[in-house]
Amino acid sequence: MPELPEAETIARGLREPLTGASVDRVAVIHADVLDLEAEDFAGRLRGSRFEAIGRRGKNLVLRLADSRRLVVNLGMSGRLLMRGPGAGGPPPTHPAVYFHLQGGLGSLVYHDVRRFGRLSLHSAKEYAAWSATLGPEPLGPEFTAVALERGLRSSATPLRSWLLDQRRVAGVGNIYANEAAFLARIDPRARTNSLDADAARRLHRAIRRVLSEAIDARGTTLRDYRTAQGWEGEYGAKLQVYGRAGEPCPRCAEPIVREVLSNRSVFFCPRCQPAP
DNA sequence: CGGTAGACTTGGGCGG
DNA sequence: TAGCCCCAAGTCTACC
Known part of the structure; x- marks a missing residue:
């Protein structure tokens, strides 16, 4: 959605x-x-x-x-x-x-x-x-930093793919997976079992923050999404990396990179999100 | 089982 | 301009 x-x-x-x-x-x-x-x-x-x-x-x-x-x-x-x-x-x-x-x-x-x-x-x-069959609600009480850390340790898949798996956590898609990885300063291609406890804590905060702020902005309209009243969402203007290949990183001005991972675009700053 | 690639469908844009 | 073009918030399946 x-x-x-x-x-x-x-x-x-x-x-x-x-x-x-x-x-x-x-x-x-x-x-x-x-x-x-x-x-x-x-x-x-x-x-x-x-x-x-x-x-x-x-x-x-x-x-x-x-x-x-x-x-x-x-x-x-x-x-x-x-x-x-x-x-x-x-x-x-x-x-x-x-x-x-x-x-x-x-x-x-x-x-x-x-x-x-x-x-x-x-x-x-x-x-x-x-x-x-769905994972926990990321804004709910079940989704704790400790539970996230445990989940990340149990898999060797790249972080972006892990976040898109609805059995792991319910509701994150490609836009907010990329944004959360940026806010947490983690390479979205990193294997989740290579992430330490501090990275898990940063990611937990980042997921909650980006989802909450996007709700406050009534979502992201790339093209098709509309609210029930037919309005566009306003979060698109706040995206840091998604869809911004070649633009300067908002933190360090290094150009944002786009790659393809599992047939989907992944966006990141190679300097702020170093491979672990 | 875990991970990846392709299919599904339609339309907008000319790049990333 | 138009193309056995490219790309797109998702999910399901086949296959290794």
């Missing part, structure tokens, strides 16, 4: 307009974002009330009144947009699913240019099982 700060921003923006609203009708435009047949999906949601709006890692979790959960993974380009009752303004360009609400409350639109996103409907039990 849209990573954790973007998902959190969307959840906050959906809470007020969606909590307590009920689904009148579901219109499926692109069934390939569903884990069920379109008819089945629409039928199971008709009449359901949204009771609580939350997030797990990068996923939006919309709890229904009967304790089922609609889990939305936004992939690379998914949006969850509230449309007012009048639905003024231009219509969405790439709608995949419309949730029309009862009582003239407008609609919730799942919008996705690339359709890498997925919408799944879980029973309470299925949701618990799915959630258990």
Whole structure:
């Protein structure tokens, strides 16, 4: 998604307009974002009330009144947009699913240019099982420096890859993995079992800081991400290394380097983030 | 099991 | 300009 700060921003923006609203009708435009047949999906949601709006890692979790959960993974380009009752303004360009609400409350639109996103409907039990496959919430109490140090020691994968593994910690993606490694002054290519306790403490602080500050800025819009109200996030202007290859490091002015690691870009300052 | 490369999909930009 | 171009917030699979 849209990573954790973007998902959190969307959840906050959906809470007020969606909590307590009920689904009148579901219109499926692109069934390939569903884990069920379109008819089945629409039928199971008709009449359901949204009771609580939350997030797990990068996923939006919309709890229904009967304790089922609609889990939305936004992939690379998914949006969850509230449309007012009048639905003024231009219509969405790439709608995949419309949730029309009862009582003239407008609609919730799942919008996705690339359709890498997925919408799944879980029973309470299925949701618990799915959630258990994800690592701890990085802004929650379970994610301690000691737990992080233990996790890092148990693997020989490069730090950037470790951070992208949702079973390790839930919600960090490529933007914030690169930013956190920079703030912690660790080479993102370093094997995690080569990092010492002090590096783990720095990384713990850096992850929490970058995610918190990105939430405060309502996330990072590179191109596709929007809040539930359709606004862009403001954190892009605060990125230190991500997408800044060739620009001077904000700490030491050495040019930022871009490399490819596991088929994805990795950005770092070769002077501030020395190989251990 | 752990780690990596490619596939999936569409659109924007001409580089990193 | 246009291209068996390049790149992109993610995740799943195959394969070593």
